[in-house]
Amino acid sequence: MPTFYFLLNCLGLLLGGVGLLATLLPLLRQTAWWVRVCDFPRLQIVAGLLLSLLLLVAVPGSALPPAYQPAVLIVLLLAVGYQASRIWPYTRWHRKQVQDSQRPAADPNHISLLVTNVLMYNRDASRCLGVIREQQPDIVLAVETDDWWLSQLAHLAQDFPHTCHAPLPNTYGMLVFSRLPLLAKEIQFILDPGIPSFHGRVRLPSGVEANLHFVHPKPPAPKESKTSTRRDAELLLVGRTIENHDGPTIVAGDLNDVAWSHTSELFRRLARLLDPRVGRGLLPTFHADYKLLRWPLDHVFHSAHFRLQDLKRLPHIGSDHYPIYIRLSYEPQGWQAQEAELETPDAEDRLEAREKIKEAATEEPED
Secondary structure, eight states, X not given: OHHHHHHHHHHHHHHHHHHHHHHHGGGGOOOBHHXXXXXXXXXXXXXXXXXXXXXXXXXXXXXXXXXXXXXXXXXXXXXXXXXXXXXGXXXXXXXXXXXXXXXXXXXXXXXXXXXXXXXTTOOOOHHHHHHHHHHOOSEEEEEXXXXXXXXXXXXXXXXXXXXXXXXXXXXXXXXXXXXXXXXXXXXXXXXXXXXXXXXXXXXXXXXXXXXXXXXXXXXXXXXXXXXXXXXXXXXXXXXXXXXXXXXXXXXXXXXXXXXXXXXXXXXXXXXXXXXXXXXXXXXXXXXXTOTTSOBOOEEEEEOTTEEEEEEEEOOOOSSSBOOEEEEEEEOGGGHHHHHTXXXXXXXXXXXXXXXXXXXXXXXXXXX
């Protein structure tokens, strides 16, 4: 039995060491994929650290000399506290960053958006179409879409006559379908010739025009990109574009980043956007097939001109991502009430953004 307890203590130390390493690595601000992936599973890291503490405290005996035990426990508790502080805004106990709308559902200043990463290799479009029919959004953004997916979704144009398409066979295709008029619509390849993004404006039934930016950059992963440099730079370039124009703005897509990462926070400061998830829950969208390995990768950010009427994760469509649905209400009188939630970029933020964009310009795109 003592041997068994000793092994449990060793397991606790191993879990604690891995959790501590995963907590410290992102603080280095390095762009290597194996560093940046530690931004994603913060909830899982907290769980591992808590299990480590349980094993070290509750199991008799110790694999550590007594003199080191208090210091190890304090360090692990500090790591738990730090990780929890990063997740805390995305819980229902935190105050909401975006206020709830009280306007009626038929208000002409409403706009709804359904964002779905369909998984290009998924060859069952029926579930995706079923979710779209059920939710009846004003705009559908579908990413990871190739020509097959375009053929399956093409008949949506009967109800969504305003379209903009860039189907690609590389898992980065993008399709946009809209019931509302799209103005100045354009597909751009900001940094990589195979990574499209959509930019334009949409006219709400009330006549108000809102800026739209839909993106799907490459993630930092061994088979995708060895660093997060180009992903970060693409988001920051979009953020700089938004910073230079006024008016209601919506940014959406599979950002291949979590909202609590340093880059996402820098992007939102630069673009002065709000996150409707804050105070409402994580709503993790990836990975749809593994309950214990989930985090929010698909996002909708917006300017303070909007309040929220609805935000929800939609049912499984056969992809590795869940779709998300959001309904926003254009309420410019709410600008002052929500402006306090906006963070203003400082000189250090602007310098960091310039350096990241410059670094991406000199980095060769990966196939």
